[in-house]
Amino acid sequence: MFEFLLNPIYQMWIVQGLLLTVEITLFGVLLGLGLGTLLAIADIYGNRPIKVAIAVYVEFFRGSPLFVQLFLAVYTVPAILNIQIDHLFLAFLVFGLNSAAYQKGYMKGSMETILDDQMQAGLSVGMSKIQTLRHVILPQAYRIVIPSWTNEFCSLTKSTATLAFVGFRDLVGAGRSILINNMQIIPVWLVIAAIYLAWISGFSKLMDIIYEKKKIPGIELLMQ
Amino acid sequence: MDVWQELIILLEGVPLTLSISIVSFLIGIVVGLPFAFIRVYEKEIGFVVDAYEKIFRGIPEIVLLLLFYFGLGPYFPSTFGNAFFTAAFVLGLRSGANQSQIYRGAIRGVGDEQMIAGMSIGLSKWRAIWHIMIPQVFTFSTSGLGSEYALLIKDSAYVYVIGGLAELMKRAIELKYSAADVVTPFVISALLYILLTFPIAFWLDRWGNRRKKKIGL
Numbered sequence: 299m300f301e302f303l304l305n306p307i308y309q310m311w312i313v314q315g316l317l318l319t320v321e322i323t324l325f326g327v328l329l330g331l332g333l334g335t336l337l338a339i340a341d342i343y344g345n346r347p348i349k350v351a352i353a354v355y356v357e358f359f360r361g362s363p364l365f366v367q368l369f370l371a372v373y374t375v376p377a378i379l380n381i382q383i384d385h386l387f388l389a390f391l392v393f394g395l396n397s398a399a400y401q402k403g404y405m406k407g408s409m410e411t412i413l414d415d416q417m418q419a420g421l422s423v424g425m426s427k428i429q430t431l432r433h434v435i436l437p438q439a440y441r442i443v444i445p446s447w448t449n450e451f452c453s454l455t456k457s458t459a460t461l462a463f464v465g466f467r468d469l470v471g472a473g474r475s476i477l478i479n480n481m482q483i484i485p486v487w488l489v490i491a492a493i494y495l496a497w498i499s500g501f502s503k504l505m506d507i508i509y510e511k512k513k514i515p516g517i518e519l520l521m522q
Numbered sequence: 523m524d525v526w527q528e529l530i531i532l533l534e535g536v537p538l539t540l541s542i543s544i545v546s547f548l549i550g551i552v553v554g555l556p557f558a559f560i561r562v563y564e565k566e567i568g569f570v571v572d573a574y575e576k577i578f579r580g581i582p583e584i585v586l587l588l589l590f591y592f593g594l595g596p597y598f599p600s601t602f603g604n605a606f607f608t609a610a611f612v613l614g615l616r617s618g619a620n621q622s623q624i625y626r627g628a629i630r631g632v633g634d635e636q637m638i639a640g641m642s643i644g645l646s647k648w649r650a651i652w653h654i655m656i657p658q659v660f661t662f663s664t665s666g667l668g669s670e671y672a673l674l675i676k677d678s679a680y681v682y683v684i685g686g687l688a689e690l691m692k693r694a695i696e697l698k699y700s701a702a703d704v705v706t707p708f709v710i711s712a713l714l715y716i717l718l719t720f721p722i723a724f725w726l727d728r729w730g731n732r733r734k735k736k737i738g739l
Contacts, residue, residue: 361672361716363679365691366708373704452579459584463683470584487589491581498580 299485308476315472316493322468323455325390330397330454331405331447337398338405339431342413352402359399364457367392372464389461397454404446408439444509448502455498469493523701531697532710535690539718542609542681542689543674549614550670554621555659559651561622562629571622578619583680586612591684605686613677620670628662629655661737664730671726672719679715690714 302308341352359367371392376383413435420430462471473490477483561571590612595603602608632655640650660667679691688696690711697707 357716357720358712361719362712363676363691363715365679365682366694366712366715369695369698369704370708370712373698374708377704456582456584459582460680462584470582470588473585473588484589484593487585487593491585491589494582494585495577495580499576502579 299482300489302476302480302482302486303489308472308480311467311472311475312469312489312493315467315469316497318461318466318468319455319458319494320497322390322393322458322461323451326393326397326454326458327401327447327451329390329394330399330401330450333394333398334401334405335436337402338409341402341406342409356399356402359396364392364396365460365463367396368460368464385465389464389466393454393458396457397450400450401443401447404443404450405439408443408446409435411442412438438514441509441512441514444505444512448505448509451505452498452502455494523697523703525706528697528701528703528706529710532690532693532707532714535688535693536714536718538687538689539675539678539691542606542613542678542687543671545610546613546617546674546678547671549610550617550621550674553615553618555625555656557618557622558625558629558659559655561626563647563651575619575622578616583612583616583677584683586616587680587684605681605684608684609678609681609687613674613681616677617670617674620673621667624663624666624670625659627666628659631662632658658737661730661733664733665727668722668724668726668730671722675715675719 337352337355340348344352368389371388372385375388416434416438417427417430420434421427425433458468459470461468462474467475469490473486476486480486557571557574561568587608590602591605591608595608602611636654636658637647637650640654641647645653678689681687681689682691682695685692694707694711698704701707
């Protein structure tokens with residue numbers, strides 16, 4: 299049943315597919331974290347036009363499926379601009395931009411639980427607004443946001459399965475390639491499913507451990 | 523083919539997108555609600571719910587759709603061989619895992635006092651849950667359920683991978699080939715998805731907040 303796992307070419311496809319899935323997810327959640335933080339700060343302190351622009355950005359990326367966004371990025375954008383752009387680059391970008399729209403919300407929520415009191419405290423000891431954000435607010439906000447960030451990681455990883463349908467050989471793409479020559483449909487998808495499950499559960503477990511280790515003592519009281 | 527013809531073709535996919543999402547949402551309620559109460563009140567078998575949630579958190583919907591439709595479909599032609607059944611089954615069970623977490627939060631929000639009050643006037647545990655907890659749990663979950671509904675609308679695009687159902691995403695991708703147009707179908711379908719997700723999530727949240735105020739929560 300699972301003999302296909304012994305074929306070196308299939309093994310290579312699966313490993314390369316997993317690597318692509320892992321790379322694009324990690325890139326996506328990290329770009330999303332950076333951009334999401336900037337968007338959250340801009341949304342808290344920005345003026346009205348900035349807030350509206352951010353709301354439109356977030357509504358677009360959260361309101362439509364990543365699947366459609368991927369097609370827009372890979373086919374529509376190059377067609378409108380009439381230039382050739384590397385598909386992989388565009389795919390990386392769209393995962394990052396999509397994740398930023400979600401993470402902006404998580405970061406904003408996380409910062410708002412601690413913002414008011416601690417900003418005043420920071421200003422009163424003579425730090426500037428930016429210094430307080432950088433040295434007081436953000437280090438705590440990042441620790442509070444870990445569970446939401448882990449959820450975002452899980453859902454982004456699952457979304458990367460769409461890559462197989464715009465011509466990449468990610469983990470699902472590897473499964474599809476194997477099935478061209480091999481009719482073991484159930485075993486192939488079971489193996490692919492197990493690899494996703496192991497990678498997502500393993501990484502979430504790691505993040506849970508980091509969260510517990512880095513948790514701000516007594517933060518539960520603040521979150522209520 | 524002009525833009526209007528493409529728009530009409532895409533619009534004709536909206537009812538199917540909506541029905542996939544709504545049926546999945548209902549399956550999600552049927553699975554999620556009991557699971558949430560089991561997780562909170564029957565701690566000994568709570569690990570089953572945990573495992574269920576972990577599995578659906580860790581396996582992409584696309585892989586499950588491919589596994590059930592192409593893998594099990596040939597053996598169970600009347601159930602998994604049916605594209606709509608498989609779509610609603612996979613997305614519904616996945617939604618059940620999410621909804622279980624949403625209701626669990628709501629149960630904690632409603633609070634234990636109400637359960638105790640119900641049981642002290644002679645209701646059994648499950649009758650107290652049915653008559654006292656569940657009505658309030660829904661009020662408490664509106665904002666979570668709004669985003670879960672939006673998530674299902676977006677997830678319904680994954681159903682494209684099994685073919686056979688001409689929902690919005692499938693129609694957009696087919697137009698890419700039949701109309702040789704890569705701009706209009708994807709721009710319009712993105713806007714349609716936004717139109718489908720935005721109002722419901724927004725109104726559910728507003729309605730929930732008003733209702734919570736009204737009953738003094």
